Amino acid sequence: MTITKDLAVTLAYTITDAATSKPLDAGATAYLHGHDNLFPLVEAALEGKAVGDKVALELAAADAFGVRD
Secondary structure, eight states: OBOOTTOEEEEEEEEEOTTTOOEEEEEEEEEETTSSSSOHHHHHHHTTOBTTOOOOOOOOGGGTTOSOO
8 A cells, every 4th residue: 555645644753863863853643644734745755655665855944844933
């Protein structure tokens, strides 16, 4: 089964500082794919992936919560 719109997805994640490679956070989350429940670039990177696939993604602040105010 691959990740497509309207599929309930559970994933494990690790967030790492790109500059230092230091782990910042890790855990698991569940969401409904294709309904803007994650950052758009994250959902796009997961589209079409299957159980066991791994995805590495560099996400700039502007692509997540926006530029620091």
